[in-house]
Amino acid sequence: xxxxxxxxxxxxxxxxxxxxxxxxxxxxxxxxxxxxxxxxxxxxxxxxxxxxxxxxxxxxxxxxxxxxxxxxxxxxxxxxxxxxxxxxxxxxxxxxxxxxxxxxxxxxxxxxxxxxxxxxxxxxxxxxxxxxxxxxxxxxxxxxxxxxxxxxxxxxxxxxxxxxxxxxxxxxxxx
Numbered sequence: 737x738x739x740x741x742x743x744x745x746x747x748x749x750x751x752x753x754x755x756x757x758x759x760x761x762x763x764x765x766x767x768x769x770x771x772x773x774x775x776x777x778x779x780x781x782x783x784x785x786x787x788x789x790x791x792x793x794x795x796x797x798x799x800x801x802x803x804x805x806x807x808x809x810x811x812x813x814x815x816x817x818x819x820x821x822x823x824x825x826x827x828x829x830x831x832x833x834x835x836x837x838x839x840x841x842x843x844x845x846x847x848x849x850x851x852x853x854x855x856x857x858x859x860x861x862x863x864x865x866x867x868x869x870x871x872x873x874x875x876x877x878x879x880x881x882x883x884x885x886x887x888x889x890x891x892x893x894x895x896x897x898x899x900x901x902x903x904x905x906x907x908x909x910x911x
Contacts, residue, residue: 766791770801770830777824779898785810787840791832798833801825804840811837819887820894864896872896 764772770791775783788804805811814821814837821835864872872892879885 766793766799770799770832773825773828773830774801774803776828777821782814785814787842794833798831801832801835803835803837805837806840808839811839817894819891820898823891823895824898864893868896869893 767790771789774786774789778786785806786803787806790802790804792800792802794800803814805814818835818837822832825832872889876885876889876892879888
């Protein structure tokens with residue numbers, strides 16, 4: 737049997753992931769752990785536009801994450817979704833005080849964005865159901881500040897769609 741066929745892609749990913757979270761992961765610098773966390777919560781499109789990640793330690797506060805991006809348009813887009821990224825990072829145990837997006841001095845080679853139908857593009861496959869929207873509205877209704885309630889509600893919707901995209905990708909891999 738061909739050795740390349742014995743080990744599946746998910747087996748290799750699992751092995752590398754367990755190794756990074758094990759002995760090698762303990763030896764990573766703060767910037768390397770930040771990059772691993774950032775890339776871990778990003779979708780393919782976000783990864784494609786990230787040029788670098790830097791963790792700035794702050795006195796008596798959580799660190800600040802600085803993400804270098806390849807274009808101004810993407811920088812604006814990511815800034816709009818900053819609250820979502822903060823929630824995602826916190827959900828994997830990597831809380832930061834804030835994220836600053838900056839334009840990289842070193843441009844990456846131009847990439848052609850994958851269309852939604854190309855394999856590997858992780859996009860939500862459906863809109864949220866009325867029941868899912870009611871659940872989000874119920875949870876966010878407890879927040880007294882209307883501005884914060886709106887931000888949290890949008891973050892919850894986006895996060896739910898992200899979960900849907902992740903589970904859709906996983907189920908399509910298992911077919």
